Amino acid sequence: MEPGLDPSRWLCAHGDALYAYARQRLGDAESAEDAVQSALLAALDAADSYRGQSAERTWLTGILRHKIADTLRQRYRDERRAEALRRELADPSDGTTGVFSDGRWAERQPAWADLPVGRSGLTGEAERREFQKVLLAAIDRLPPAMRDALVLRELEGLETDAICEVLGVTPTNLWTLIHRAKAKLRKELTREWFNAEDGNDLKKAARSRGDREDPATA
Amino acid sequence: MTRLFRAIWLVLTLRCEEADRLRSVRAMRDLTRSERLAERVHAGLCKSCRHARKQLDALDHALQDLRETSDAEPVPMPAETRERLERALRKRSDDRP
Numbered sequence: 001m002e003p004g005l006d007p008s009r010w011l012c013a014h015g016d017a018l019y020a021y022a023r024q025r026l027g028d029a030e031s032a033e034d035a036v037q038s039a040l041l042a043a044l045d046a047a048d049s050y051r052g053q054s055a056e057r058t059w060l061t062g063i064l065r066h067k068i069a070d071t072l073r074q075r076y077r078d079e080r081r082a083e084a085l086r087r088e089l090a091d092p093s094d095g096t097t098g099v100f101s102d103g104r105w106a107e108r109q110p111a112w113a114d115l116p117v118g119r120s121g122l123t124g125e126a127e128r129r130e131f132q133k134v135l136l137a138a139i140d141r142l143p144p145a146m147r148d149a150l151v152l153r154e155l156e157g158l159e160t161d162a163i164c165e166v167l168g169v170t171p172t173n174l175w176t177l178i179h180r181a182k183a184k185l186r187k188e189l190t191r192e193w194f195n196a197e198d199g200n201d202l203k204k205a206a207r208s209r210g211d212r213e214d215p216a217t218a
Numbered sequence: 219m220t221r222l223f224r225a226i227w228l229v230l231t232l233r234c235e236e237a238d239r240l241r242s243v244r245a246m247r248d249l250t251r252s253e254r255l256a257e258r259v260h261a262g263l264c265k266s267c268r269h270a271r272k273q274l275d276a277l278d279h280a281l282q283d284l285r286e287t288s289d290a291e292p293v294p295m296p297a298e299t300r301e302r303l304e305r306a307l308r309k310r311s312d313d314r315p
Contacts, residue, residue: 011303020293033299040303041310103233109266115276117283132284153246154281160246171247179242186273 010040014057018064025068025151027140035071039064065156072148073166082168085145089173099183110190131193138188142181149177150185225252232256237267241274 018039022032043050043063050059075081100106116127139147145167152163153174160171167174229252237260240253249257261267295303 011300011307015295015300015303016293019295019299023293029296029299033302036295037303037306040307044307044310100235100238103235105234105266105270109269109273111269112273112276115280117276117280128283131280132287135280135284154278155285157285175239175243175246178246179239182242182274182277183238186270186277189277190273 010043010056010060014060017057018060021061022064022068024136025155026071027144027147027151031071031075035064035067038070039067042067068156069152069158069162069166072152075148076166076168081144085167085169088143088145089169089176099187110194112190112194115193134193135185135189138185138192141188142184146177146181146184149174150181153178221252225255228252228256229259232260234260234264234267234270237261237264238270238274241271245278 015036018036019032022035022039023029026032026035039060043060046063054062076085116124116131118128139150142150149163149167149169152158152166158166160174164171164174169177237257240249240257243249261271
């Protein structure tokens, strides 16, 4: 075995990060544990082929990504989950309930203030982390198929064909899931992050956030 | 001629929901010229759709940021999980020739 590939060290050095990665992408602790275990065991079996060309964390994460895709593929082969997915897709209002009415916006869409993305400085970084927690919680609240489609596309960066193969859906169905997921996320962020239902409240919320702006970055 | 008629029809009939759907999937598939034109004309006339377009751009940017930084803050693995994984790895190590 290559030096430095001691499994107990993997857990100490990378366990939490791998678990967080899997937990975020699979949505539940049990699946995350199974995926991390499968990945570490597979890594152990393949340890002789590790050439040190990538960092150990990167190598392990690469293996974990395959295990996550396997877990999701298995999940959608389960007939109950597949049936839930069919129901989710067949409901024309799912995900967009209250967003559209007769094809038009049910409420006027507010202009968002800037999101704390890519900010530097202590306050900027803290606000960015706070926002990511809100965003991750909103992703976790999405219906399962929408969540999985969004995660595979936006967090894993998989192409359409690969996601369709994992979820067992057509590209058109995938686009529907992504559209609904993003519509739902925007509605949630308007309420949860900007603490507003309409533009007036939004401006007020933006002003109040501006008051807490890092002087170094303002 | 038929294509031109279809394009004009799409521009005239596109509603907010379909315009939003086109914006959501534009990163996953190439929109047709008619779809792009219809979405632009519609957004030019609809303030909510202009705001929605900016919201979507901001959300996409935030998701990209999340993808690039999501492993920066590890979540502590529950102690029981860690123990189970340690046992499984030890067993596999012992079983190796």
